[in-house]
Amino acid sequence: MSKPRQEATPSASATTPLRHHRRTYSIGELSRLFEVTPRTIRFYEQEGLLAPERRGQTRIYHEKDRVRLKLTLRGKRLGFTLAEIREVIELYDAMPDGNTRQLQRMLEILSAKRAEMQARLEDIRLMQQELDEVESRCRSVLEQLDRHDVT
Amino acid sequence: MSKPRQEATPSASATTPLRHHRRTYSIGELSRLFEVTPRTIRFYEQEGLLAPERRGQTRIYHEKDRVRLKLTLRGKRLGFTLAEIREVIELYDAMPDGNTRQLQRMLEILSAKRAEMQARLEDIRLMQQELDEVESRCRSVLEQLDRHDVT
DNA sequence: CGCCATGTTTACGTTAACGTAAAGTGCTGA
DNA sequence: TCAGCACTTTACGTTAACGTAAACATGGCG
Structure with missing residues (x-):
């Protein structure tokens, strides 16, 4: 009932430096930012909505991924299916x-x-x-x- | 992809008289009107969104039911769950x-x-x-x- | 009368969008 | 060194919202 419509406010500079405008995010950071579970983020990747970089086995998310996730969640709130959202995102990329x-x-x-x-x-x-x-x-x-x- | 946003236009006066402003509908009529299956309509009843009259075993739908169905489908298009829609409808009735x-x-x-x-x-x-x-x-x-x- | 369209109940199947649990990897600080 | 955390994969479980199939009732009509 009380879903977060926006990104959660970051708690200033915690342990992370963030010089001016952060470049990358871990899956945990991203999940806290948008208040979704890591599982959800991985699922969106599996469905072709995200394509994070890989440092070894670990996923590294950039601004582009953050924007995509934001668009995806917005689309969901408007009742679009993940397939429909992917369609648009793929077009955008191609x-x-x-x-x-x-x-x-x-x-x-x-x-x-x-x-x-x-x-x-x-x-x-x-x-x-x-x-x-x-x-x-x-x-x-x-x-x-x-x-x-x-x- | 091409869902009917409105009620389907009735094909003038077919076999049904409809003097001026029809009072009742069969499940088939209603399903054609909104382009949903009878199953869907029965399911909505089961979920407490509709409560049609019963003539024997058969369901008879009145204007009230038609309006409820319309509201339900509109809610769905806006991404509300049936439970949320029912909540409002129950309030409205009570x-x-x-x-x-x-x-x-x-x-x-x-x-x-x-x-x-x-x-x-x-x-x-x-x-x-x-x-x-x-x-x-x-x-x-x-x-x-x-x-x-x-x- | 028999047939067919339209209705009914019951019940199992399906899809999307994740949840949850198990088991392993890799860094990091005491 | 090792405990602990954050991350990973794999895989089965769950919920909402119907679909689908079987088996039966019923009213009109040629």
Whole structure:
């Protein structure tokens, strides 16, 4: 019920130096940052959403990975599946060497996503309207109760 | 990928009379209206989201049920779980005979839902921003390709 | 009457998105 | 040296939200 919508605030400089703008993260740091489990992060990698560097056996995450994770979690909050999110991320990555057909295809997908977003916006608008109605009904009942108490 | 955001348009007056504003629906009608399977509708009933009348063994759905189903599907599109949706629906139903504590509790929940909606709105805004960026990058690459072709 | 569409219950199957547990690796400080 | 932590792989478990199949009821109609 109380999910973290943003990145957790880092606790100043703990043991890590962080000169100005950190370059790499361990899986633990990243998991604390976004308040997800390491398992989740590894799972996202397995699903092709992340591709961290490897120092020996250990995963090293860069800014790029952090951004991807952020996008992934945002997409999830909007109800997209990991597969859908991966689709967009893959497109984003394949951009520079994309041929014309690929790029046209991407514009189509973008247009579709945009339409989805518009639809979600409308859903939210309607949902807020419902909330308004329930609240006003609720308040009017409360008022009735008050009047009965006082009168 | 191509889910129906709205109710399917009814095919005029087919075999059913529908004098002015229909009162009841069969499970099949409802399933066609919203393009979900009967199984889904029965499942929602099992989960306490619908409570249709029974004529013998057969389910009869009224306007109220249709509205509930619509709200449920909208909630789903926004990424809410059936449990969360049921919570709101139950509150909505328990309104008239709610005591003060119940009503206060409902206002709290409404406030929370409202905050969720705000957060989702922000997510959508950011997501649209990303889409803009990807599209502009995409178009600029296309332009480069064009220039190379023409020049 | 028989058939077929549409309904019903019961129950096991499936997929996505992780959780959880076991068992091993590698550095680090007392 | 070794205890402890953070990391790793492997693999089975879990939950939500239905899908699918079997087996049966029922009302209309040619």
